[in-house]
Amino acid sequence: MKATVVAAAAAILAGGASASRAHGHRHAHALFEKRGEAADEVCTPGCSTIYSTITGEITLLPPAPTSTSVAPEPTTTGPITVPTPIPQTCPTPGTYTFPATTIVVTETTTVCGGTPTEVPSGTHTLGGVTTVVETATTVVCPVATTETQDGVVTSVIKTTTFVCPSAGTYTIAPITTVVPTATTVVVPVVETYCPGTYTAPAVVTTVTETNVVVYCPFTSENPEPTLPPAPTSTPEEPKPEPPVETETPTPSPSPSPSPIPGPGLGSSGKLWAMTYTPFAETADGGCKSAEQVMEDVGKIATAGFTTLRVYSTDCDTLPNVGAAARAHGLRLIVGLFVGQVGCDNGNPSINEQIEALKEWKEWDLVDLCVVGNEALFNGFCSVSELTSLIGRTKSELAKVGYNGPFTTTDVVSAWTDNDVSSICEAIDVVATNAHAYFNSATDPSDAGKFVAGQLSIVEKVCGKPGYVMETGWPSAGKCNGIACAGEAEQRAAIESIERELGNKVVFFSFRDDAWKQPGDCNCEQHWGCASVWGL
Secondary structure: OEEEEOOOOOOOOOOOOOOOOOOOOOOOOOOOOOOOOOOOOOOOOOOOEEEEEOOOOOEOOOOOOOOOOOOOOOEOOOOOOOOOOEEEEEOOOEEEEEOOEEEEEOOOEEEEEEEEEEEOOEEEEEOOEEEEEOOOEEEEEEEEEEEEEOOEEEEEEEEEEEEEOOOEEEEEOOEEEEEOOOEEEEEEEEEEEOOEEEEEOOEEEEEOOOOEEEEEOOEEOOOOOOOOOOOEEEEOOOOOOOOOOOEOOOOOOOOOOOOOOOOOOOOOOOOOEEEOOOEOOOOOOOEOOHHHHHHHHHHHHHOOOOEEEOOOOOOOHHHHHHHHHHHHOOEEEEEEOOOOOOOOOOOHHHHHHHHHHHHHOOHHHEEEEEEEEOOOOOOOOOHHHHHHHHHHHHHHHHOOOOOOOEEEEEOHHHHHOOOOHHHHHHOOOEEEEOOHHHOOOOOHHHHHHHHHHHHHHHHHHHOOOEEEEEEOOOOOOOEEOOEEOOHHHHHHHHHHHHHHHHHHEEEOOOOOOOOOOOOOOOOOOOOOOHHHHOO
């Protein structure tokens, strides 16, 4: 049975179809509609795990519902007491409507929830709590696990004391499962809900397969996130003899901790970054002069942005944008763009960009290096090729002094539909491009919730902090369902995104791009959003 996650009023094509668009000229971007969840693969370090059970009622995972109706009507089972994703079964292909559901939580509640994850055949290690320590440390935290009694599997929350012998990244109490064929498993997770009102919006979605289970997550009307309790840790001291009932995971080497991103990554204010390409706003899209770039960057700085994201090194991007950023006190996200099939040394564009970065090397301005923009989604790189390219770029730039964080950015489906464990190991933070306009069930006023949902999914894939490298809304073009393009709609969408998570997103883009093809949406030339901030 196939499982699909539908978040924040998003209509998902369960058969795997994706809506896409292409930004032409030197760079190609593709967007999406399909979304899902995936759990990250983990490594169990050589530490002792001591379990002590929290007393209280065991919380059962919500069972997958069944339906006997002939017409395509979704079904749900069981009472809903906390805002966990609602599982609903679509027995036959067709269009389904899921009504809105609202739950009010009156006090902080911690429960054992379940995350649906589709896995291929084989042995999988899933779930657990991932933590990074800088020295020998004992970590105490709640974890979700399963117990089997009389053949019935239930999920429970336990407190675990986890002894980490040295610095490294550790996953505490993961669960190992063996599946003979590709299937959807529900991974128990600790979920804490703060007091407030939670809503699963009404959703209309079309499915193309039989027996598709759709999960409809809730969104909170509270401004504060609802996170599980943070692990507590204490410096390592001489350890007493453990109790008789202990579990010792199979030892394996402890990976080295990833570099910690500098203070410039993200923003403490309302705004973080804007994408910027030094191409003229004309039909031929020539290169802007250094003076024009300086003027543009000055305007972006006055709006309160702290950072610029550039995609590549052409059009004298590094010297001109770098000089303007320095003059106006802005930071940079630099990039290596893959615009055609081939991620190896045989791609001359990649070699030229790496050499340009090495020659420029003004690393005091740089907060992040993005290797590839939707390279997986567009089929320009395989997972192994992109992993290798990230490693090569790290090595080359380290030779000339850059030791900051690296990432790659892609649409959610590229992260969830591939085994990206090697990429997760190669990057320091995870990143996605999320454009709510290409989801036909998202109103502009809900764009922020949509983008936040996309980011949450991607963060779970690698278990690392995440950022949105592209998000925005077109000021002109066709309607895509209830997602209509227009100046008022663009303003509403961008204000929604800024309220929800403006300090973790890069807005796309500064000005309209007359040199692009209009595309099927007739919108590709109209993503410039500077006017929203009066620029």
